[in-house]
Amino acid sequence: MDFNVKKLASGAGLFLTRAVQFTEEKLGQAEKTELDAQFENLMSRADCTKHWTEKIYRQTEVLLQPNPSARIEEFLFEKLDWKVPSRVTNAELLGQYMQDAAKEFDLGTPYGNTLEKVGECEKRLGEAEREFLQTSAISFLTPLRNFLEGDWRTISKERRLLENLRLDLDACKTRVKKAKVAEAKAATAPDFQETRPRNYVLSASASATLDWSKSCEGNLSVILFLLFQAEHELRIAQTEFDRQAEVTRLLLEGISSTHVNHLRCLHEFVEAQAAYYKQCHLHMQELQKELGRLPNAFALNSTNAIATPSMVTEGSSSPVETDTLKIEEVQAPATGTRKARVLYDYDAADSSELSLLADELITVYTVPGMDSDWLIGEKGNHKGKVPVTYLELLS
Numbered sequence: 001m002d003f004n005v006k007k008l009a010s011g012a013g014l015f016l017t018r019a020v021q022f023t024e025e026k027l028g029q030a031e032k033t034e035l036d037a038q039f040e041n042l043m044s045r046a047d048c049t050k051h052w053t054e055k056i057y058r059q060t061e062v063l064l065q066p067n068p069s070a071r072i073e074e075f076l077f078e079k080l081d082w083k084v085p086s087r088v089t090n091a092e093l094l095g096q097y098m099q100d101a102a103k104e105f106d107l108g109t110p111y112g113n114t115l116e117k118v119g120e121c122e123k124r125l126g127e128a129e130r131e132f133l134q135t136s137a138i139s140f141l142t143p144l145r146n147f148l149e150g151d152w153r154t155i156s157k158e159r160r161l162l163e164n165l166r167l168d169l170d171a172c173k174t175r176v177k178k179a180k181v182a183e184a185k186a187a188t189a190p191d192f193q194e195t196r197p198r199n200y201v202l203s204a205s206a207s208a209t210l211d212w213s214k215s216c217e218g219n220l221s222v223i224l225f226l227l228f229q230a231e232h233e234l235r236i237a238q239t240e241f242d243r244q245a246e247v248t249r250l251l252l253e254g255i256s257s258t259h260v261n262h263l264r265c266l267h268e269f270v271e272a273q274a275a276y277y278k279q280c281h282l283h284m285q286e287l288q289k290e291l292g293r294l295p296n297a298f299a300l301n302s303t304n305a306i307a308t309p310s311m312v313t314e315g316s317s318s319p320v321e322t323d324t325l326k327i328e329e330v331q332a333p334a335t336g337t338r339k340a341r342v343l344y345d346y347d348a349a350d351s352s353e354l355s356l357l358a359d360e361l362i363t364v365y366t367v368p369g370m371d372s373d374w375l376i377g378e379k380g381n382h383k384g385k386v387p388v389t390y391l392e393l394l395s
Contacts, residue, residue: 018167021174030174033166039245042252043159049255050152053262057144064133064141092126095119114294121287125280132276140269147258151251158248165241172234179227186220285344292373292387293349337365340377340391354384364391 024030035043065071070087077083098119105112339361346356354377356362364375364386377386 014168017171018164021167021171024174025170031170033170033173033241035245039249039252042249042255046155046252046255049258050148053144054148057141057148060136060141060144064136089126089129091122091129095122095124095126098122110294114291117287117290117294121283124283128276128279128283132272135272136269139272140265143261143265147262151254151258155248155251158244158251162241162244162248165237165244169234169237169241172230172237175230176227176234179223179230182223183220183227186223288344288387288389289346292346292389333365333367337363339394340364340375341394342390343392344390346387346390348384352385354379354382354386356386356390361394362386362391364393 021030025032061071065074096119098115102112102115102119105115107113107116340363342356342358342360342362344356345358348355354362356377360379362377362379364377366375370376373388374385375388375391376383377391
């Protein structure tokens with residue numbers, strides 16, 4: 001119990017000494033040991049690294065998981081060292097709803113069949129998203145979190161210790177300075193033992209003066225002792241400060257290695273993101289090709305509306321039937337042709353269609369009675385139907 005009380009009292013005294021030194025420095029009444037410029041640059045660089053790493057980490061978390069409730073849940077599971085439950089992505093959930101709706105609407109209808117294919121594509125997109133999230137969390141988020149929760153905490157702890165030792169060092173310097181000032185004042189005090197004549201007869205007042213002189217001699221001895229003690233404490237404080245400064249400097253120089261590690265992680269994140277978007281692009285291209293081969297519900301409805309018995313006489317037909325369209329007989333109109341850039345590769349399903357290569361330029365136009373989702377395309381001596389969704393019409 002006595003040991004704890006002594007330790008507590010010693011700690012309180014040290015804290016008070018540091019508080020006094022810190023206050024006097026702020027008021028300009030005490031000197032402050034300044035670190036060299038290189039050390040200051042290292043600390044500034046470390047603070048900048050921590051600031052932006054934390055911002056990048058938080059925003060990447062938002063990018064990968066926009067739902068704040070889900071982020072809090074994952075954080076709690078991680079802190080409790082529990083396995084994070086697998087969560088269905090929004091794309092997968094949308095795909096499942098579409099497929100369930102397709103079964104309700106009948107897969108034999110154009111709408112039901114299209115819902116089924118789009119739902120399947122959305123599920124594949126969701127799976128690709130889950131893989132991207134897992135890869136990014138391991139290769140990018142985890143190293144950033146390890147720096148913030150590991151390396152940076154160690155650096156902060158050593159910097160706080162260095163600051164405390166600096167306050168102790170400056171307090172020792174202040175004590176030495178005050179002791180030297182007191183020594184100088186005591187040394188200039190009159191010494192009546194040495195200055196009185198040999199035949200000097202002590203009077204009552206002289207006796208009192210002699211007692212004061214003896215008291216000064218005693219005070220000077222105390223001052224010299226305090227000066228010696230203060231100089232000894234200063235040497236110890238300087239040694240401890242120098243040792244801690246070297247430890248802190250080595251940790252701060254390690255920030256360069258942190259940058260190299262984060263650079264590697266950033267490259268891995270970009271590669272994962274590029275692979276994810278490329279995979280999504282391929283899935284959407286495949287979906288567009290599949291949808292381009294399906295019968296169009298709008299065209300069917302239009303045909304049924306036109307072919308009612310009250311409006312069509314026996315033996316009559318529309319000017320141009322899409323199903324019986326003969327490409328070789330189609331002629332380009334005098335006006336109304338446009339240039340178009342091909343967005344994606346397209347393989348013709350039959351002889352009436354035109355195969356396309358991405359980024360090539362073709363001439364397109366429409367003919368009466370043709371499905372609005374298709375155009376007639378020409379490149380060189382070849383022509384055929386092309387899907388509008390694969391083209392970018394140029395003005």
